[in-house]
Amino acid sequence: MNKLPLTVAVSGLNNTDNPGPGIPFIRAAKESGRFELKIIGLAYENLEPGIYMRGMTDAVYKMPYPSEGKVAFLDRIRYINDKENIDVLIPNLDAELHTVMISEKELGELGIKTFLPTLKQFEERHKSELEKFGEKYGIKVPRSFPVSSVSDINRIPKDFDFPLMVKGKFYDAHIAYNKEQVISHFNKISAQWGVPVIVQEFIKGTEVNVIALGDGEGNTIGAVPMRKQYITDKGKAWGGITISDQNMIDLTRNLIAAVKWRGGMEMELIKTINGEYYLIEINPRLPAWLYLAVGAGQNLPEAMLLMALGEKVPPYTSYDIGKMFVRYSYDMMVDLDDFQKISMNGEI
Amino acid sequence: MELKKNLAISDTGFVFDANSGESYSLNPIGLEILNYLKQGLKDDEIREKIMEKYDVDASTFDLVYFDFIRTLQQFDLFEKS
Amino acid sequence: MKLPFERPLIKKINAGMPSKFGLKPTIKPIEKVDGIVVGDLLEKYGSPLFVISEQTIRETYREAKQAFETRYPKVQFAWSYKTNYMNAVCKIFHQEGSWAEVVSGMEYDKALHNGVKGSQIIFNGPSKSREDLVKAIENDSLIHIDHFDELFLILEIAQSSDKKPKVAIRVNMDTGIYPKWDRFGFNYENGEAWEALNRIMLSEKLELVGLHTHIGTYIMTAEAYRIAAAKLADLAYNVERKFKHNIRYIDLGGGFASKNTLKGAYHTGIDTTPTFEEYAEAISGALISSNLNPEKLPVLILETGRALIDDAGYILGTVIANKRLSDGRRSLIVDVGVNMLFTSFWYEHEIYPAKGETQFTEETTIYGPLCMNIDVLRAAIDFPVLKSGDNFVIKRVGAYNMTQWMQFIHNRPAIVLIDEKGESHLIREHETLETIMHHERLPEHLSNI
Structure with a gap:
């Protein structure tokens, strides 16, 4: 060829x-x-x-x-x-x-x-909009509260229990066990990434992620679920393994079909002890661990480039389960x- | 005042201070002046050379020149006397 | 021929932060305002100087009007006086067809003085005195009621007046935005607004002409207006059903953002502010798809101020001095202070040199001329190195500055309007010591020192 x-x-x-x-x-x-x-x-x-x-x-x-x-x-x-x-x-x-x-x-x-996703898709999955997004598409999401100034922190609803997650608009997430920590995280995050900073309820469970690619017409071109095995102090996966979890795949396919998502995405989910899935975040692009999907048989960057050029790409239907990566520095x-x-x- | 000896000044305006490990960038006139300083020219000589080549009067030059020198001091680019 | 001189510069290359060297300059000078050279304006009228572009006002207004009129059959703008009540500015809007929207007796009188018909003045706000209300009722003005005390006062005045007061209520509501404004008007969600409407209708002493809301300020999402319009349309429909009474207008207030960048925002305002089309689409979409009788659609009134005038205003100024701070940072002292540029407390104002394109910039703090620590125009801006006497231009300052400015330490500057032919007109003189002392009185025993 x-x-x-x-x-x-x-x-x-x-x-x-x-x-x-x-x-x-x-x-x-x-x-x-x-x-x-x-x-x-x-x-x-x-x-x-x-x-x-x-x-x-x-x-x-x-x-x-x-x-x-x-x-x-x-x-x-x-x-x-x-x-x-x-x-x-x-x-x-x-x-x-x-x-x-x-x-x-x-x-x-x-x-x-x-x-890329459309501006509308991009906007509605923003961390500050996630609750509305979950409601619209029938996905459980933790409650969140946007904070634009230190005085807003006093207005966080009383029934938000500590610990809370404090997240930047684009990057950065920290766990806070008391109000002082919320304030200190807010100051740090807002200085770099602006406002609003999102305060989110903390959901206890296992963090699982899905990498996926939508064609913009509702089809899922690829989707690989992964569990982080080791997380750095910045919350990044240092090691991860592909898992077999049909619920996660279905969740991803349904979401991509409902939103007609175009482009790469990463869904961050928490699976609770009761087997419920909470959507924590949607990143509107392929994640840094995308090579694990390639290793497991789904070259999503290749598919993405072909679709950018206007080609119709057949969906990937399987991936290797138990494929593992470990990141290293050099x-x-x-x-x-x-x-x-x-x-x-x-x-x- | 004498410029640090192990200051590497490249033609692009890139400066590497081998002693501190810091790097700097210069605009063209900054580069020209730094080279004069490296050659050991005195303030008066530098003023004369710049005024010969550029459209600037002595008092304006002095104002910005001494501000430039103060910045070099701030960056610790002169030998300690 | 000697070469042009540029100030010598040295910058530390930070490992993390890229230096802007090597990239094309992002700051280009603004040499002229509507065809007139910045230096010429300052020479003629003094520095600093506010300059208003008549052409920009008219173009922006027409753009907004078109965005709404192509989507909704009946649209009326009302100029928000508090945003900028220079008579010359108000008159331009009135010439274009704007009514007046005022929030005090003083603004009301100013609108009358500007020749606006009483019936085309919308009287908003939480503080209207009995005298204000009597006058407004007498002139058939549109009174937007803020609270029950005001409603009862109007009912009382109506007893002894031969005019039937024309009223609307201001409604506050949850439109999904934060912060939620609930200090003005009657609440929608808890039924207070519906109760106020019932009282007005049942009293039969007032003519209910409209419904009004103003959801907040600097609203960066047009969707909030869709919710607001839908909620007002719902109230209007309920009035129509229960009292067989058609509301004449729905007033969505203001709050549209301008293209300034708010402090704390990551992206620039230019990239993120919704267009008039987006606001218009949301509002008219909600009204047209509501239950309201399509034969009797209410007039849509808009009181947007900031988005119509911000771009038309400039302030021109002069560099007083360059100064190095103790840690080596560069700072610039200029003759424009926060006392005349109130908006610098919440905007990262765009500041441009008046001449000289250069790619050599330094991180600079720009201070105003006041002997006050808070007088900072920009805490950190990548700015070319200017010298004393150089001129600069600050863009998008047309909204709120010429009404919120204060006389403090320095006299307030003059305001100039550049007309559509490119001629400049003084529309407010530079203040003098006389201006300040005019209203002062000295007790006799203090006359000698």
């Missing part, structure tokens, strides 16, 4: 102890064998490890932060596109998704394709010259 030449711009090269999905996405795309790939890395910070990982990217460009707005984002994308001619853009960070979604028309005019030697290039010129 002839390989399809394809230039893909990928962000989320922050392969740190709190990794972005960029590097695993690139790894999966390269292993697909369907494409003749040119990978353009998009980085925000000078020390994102992906910038320096040989063989991963063909070029790397620094991007203005999403908080700079759509105009700055598009200016930079135009500059990069002039040099690299991007076919598909894969944003991997929650904070940039909104900016990319509202730029879809302009990106289309540049010939750049994306495969000290890579970096040439000071590369650091100089990315920090001075904003590109390598």
Whole structure:
């Protein structure tokens, strides 16, 4: 089979102890064998490890932060596109998704394709909206309360019992055992990610996750449930294993069908002792552990790229159960010259 | 005042302080002045050179030049005398 | 020919944070306002200076009007005086067809002074005196009742008046947004609003003309308005059924966000603020799909202020000094302070140099000229290095500043309007010592020192 030449711009090269999905996405795309790939890395910070990982990217460009707005984002994308001619853009960070979604028309005019949820899907699954979302689609969710200032913390309903989860709009989640901890987490999270900060009831049980891909017409192209085996102090999986849980698969399929979800997603669920599932969060993109799904037989990045190009992709119907991953860290030697290039010129 | 000896200044305006491990970036005039300082030029000589090349009067130059020097001091880029 | 001089700069490259070097400049200068060079305006009228663009006001108004009129048959705007009650500004809105929406006796008199017909003045707010109400009833104005005490006062005045007061009630409700405003008007969910409507209808002394709500301020989701419109339509339908009385208008108030970025927001206002179309779609969609008789649909009144005027206002100013703080951070002292730019307490205002495009910026704190620690326009902004005497422009300051400003330490600046032909007109003079002392009186025994 002839390989399809394809230039893909990928962000989320922050392969740190709190990794972005960029590097695993690139790894999966390269292993697909369907494409003749040119990978353009998009980085925000000078020390994102992906910038320096040989063989991963063909070029790397620094991007203005999403908080700079759509105009700055598009200016930079135009500059990069002039040099690299991007076919598909894969944003991997929650904070940039909104900016990319509202730029879809302009990106289309540049010939750049994306495969993302609609703005409506994106908005209604926001942490601050999750309760309404659960109600609408018949899924149990823990009660939550949006906090926009320290004085709001006093208004948290009395029947919210400690411990509580305190979560940022895009990232960060901390457990709080008393009001002082809520205040301290609020201050830290709001300083970085803005408001509202979400205070959520804590549900006791086992954390299980599903990675999934919807085609935008209600079909689930792939879905793999995983249980985290080891969680870092940042709440990230350090080890995980695919599990056989038809309830989770059904939940995912029903949700994707009801919402007509388009693009990658990760559902974070808590399974209680009584076997009930609570939806904690929907991340509107493939998660950093996406390579586990590839290892278990579902190359979702490949399917996503093909769908971005307008191809119809048959759904994956099975995956290997008991497939396991363990993450590791590695000290890579970096040439000071590369650091100089990315920090001075904003590109390598 | 003398610039630290192990300061690596590249043509792009990238500066690496081998002593502290910090890196810095300069704009073109900042780079030019830092190079003059490295060559050991005195304040008066630097002023003269810059005024020859750029459209700036002595008092404006002094104002921003000494602010620049103060920043270099803040970053600890001079040898301790 | 010598080369242009630029200030020498050195910045630490932080491992985490990218330096903006190498990326294209994100700050471009604003050299002119509606065709007039910033420096020329400041030279003619003094610095600082508020500038209002008549063209932007009219364009924004027409855009909003069109968004609603293409979706709903009967639409009426009422200019929210408190947002900006410079007479010149009010008159532009009145020329465009806006009624007046006022919240005090002073604003009411200002609207009359501006030539607005009494019957086209909406009188809102929690504080209307007996005299205010008598006057409003006499002029056939639309009185939006805030609480039961006001309702009883109007009923009492109506006893001895030959006019039948035209009233609406303000309703507060849960629209799914936070914070929920419940201090103004009668509550929908607990039945208070329905009770007030019954009292008005049963009294037969008042003419119930409308229903009003104002769900909050800076509402970033248009959906909240859909809920509000549906709840008001529901009340109107109940009145129609029980009393065979058609409500003439439904007033959705204001609260539309402008494109300013709120402090604490991650994305810019430009990227996240709903458009007039989105607000219009939500509101008209709810009204049209309600139970209301399609033959007798009420007029939709909108009192949006901020979203109509914010973009039309600029403040131009001058750099007083550059200063390094003790930790090496750069700061800039400018002649625009929080006393005239009240909105800097909740916006990350966009500030631009008036000339010179450069990619070399530094993180800067911008302070106003007041000898007060709170006088900070921007705590941290990536800003080009300006020198004393350089000019700058702050965008989107048309709403609330020219009404909430206070005379403190410095005199308040002049306000200029640039008309559609690009001519500037002074619409409020720069204050002087005389302005401040005009109302002062000195007891005789203090005349000598």
